[in-house]
Amino acid sequence: LLEVAAAAATTTPAAANSTGSAVPPATTESLRARRLALAQAHERLADAALQNEQPERALQELTQAKRILGEMRDRGDLPADDRHLADVEFSLGLTQLQIGSATRAKEHYEQAVVLLQLRRAGFQKSAIEAEIAQLSTQAAASSSGDGASHGGIESSRSTSAEIKREIALLGEIIDDIKTRVQEISSAAAN
Numbered sequence: 698l699l700e701v702a703a704a705a706a707t708t709t710p711a712a713a714n715s716t717g718s719a720v721p722p723a724t725t726e727s728l729r730a731r732r733l734a735l736a737q738a739h740e741r742l743a744d745a746a747l748q749n750e751q752p753e754r755a756l757q758e759l760t761q762a763k764r765i766l767g768e769m770r771d772r773g774d775l776p777a778d779d780r781h782l783a784d785v786e787f788s789l790g791l792t793q794l795q796i797g798s799a800t801r802a803k804e805h806y807e808q809a810v811v812l813l814q815l816r817r818a819g820f821q822k823s824a825i826e827a828e829i830a831q832l833s834t835q836a837a838a839s840s841s842g843d844g845a846s847h848g849g850i851e852s853s854r855s856t857s858a859e860i861k862r863e864i865a866l867l868g869e870i871i872d873d874i875k876t877r878v879q880e881i882s883s884a885a886a887n
Contacts, residue, residue, distance in 0.1 A: 729774045736765040736781065743788060752795040759789050778819050783812035787874065794881075803881045810874050817867040824860045831857070 743758035763785045769775035770782065790805035 725774075729769065732765055732769055732774065733781070736762040736769075736785075739765070740785065740788065743792070747792065747795070752792050755792045756789070756796065759785055759792060763789065778812065778816040780816065783809045783816065786812060790877070799881050799885055803878055806874050806878050806881070810871055810878070813867055813871050813874070817864055817871070820860050820864045820867070824857060824864065827857045827860065 739758045739762035743755040743762070746752070746755035746758060763782075766775060766779070766782050766785060770777055770779070775781070786805045786809035790802045790809065793799075793802035793805060
């Protein structure tokens, strides 16, 4: 499965199909999707390895997923605050704990927190921008004495509520991971 996914993720635009004719060049978006699918395949294999009590194998798979996602981020194919990056770091922390390396687990958990904080900050920025846009629309409607349609306002309120829910969820996840880091630090001190 992984060999096929890897080949698909790295196929060059000039590749030929089984009949020898040229395959049309893949779009940047399709290559991005293939690479992301490959990273996710590594994550699923890591999950299976953990379920089968093979943390060393899980560590290898997660390391591959992290490498692929990091390359995508470095090429600009993945935002620096993409949730996949934080998920892999969290899973690496969990795996390192199972292997018995509390120090490395703590490092991965701390990196997951940083990535999630970056993601939350991006959502907070979006929430502020949405609020500014909503207030600007209201101010323009008020100053024109127009009492114009509020359909756009309702839509931005809905979007704003979704963003606020995501911000709150990220805050909870960050707090949970920070608690894990504190527990690891406390256990190491004893």
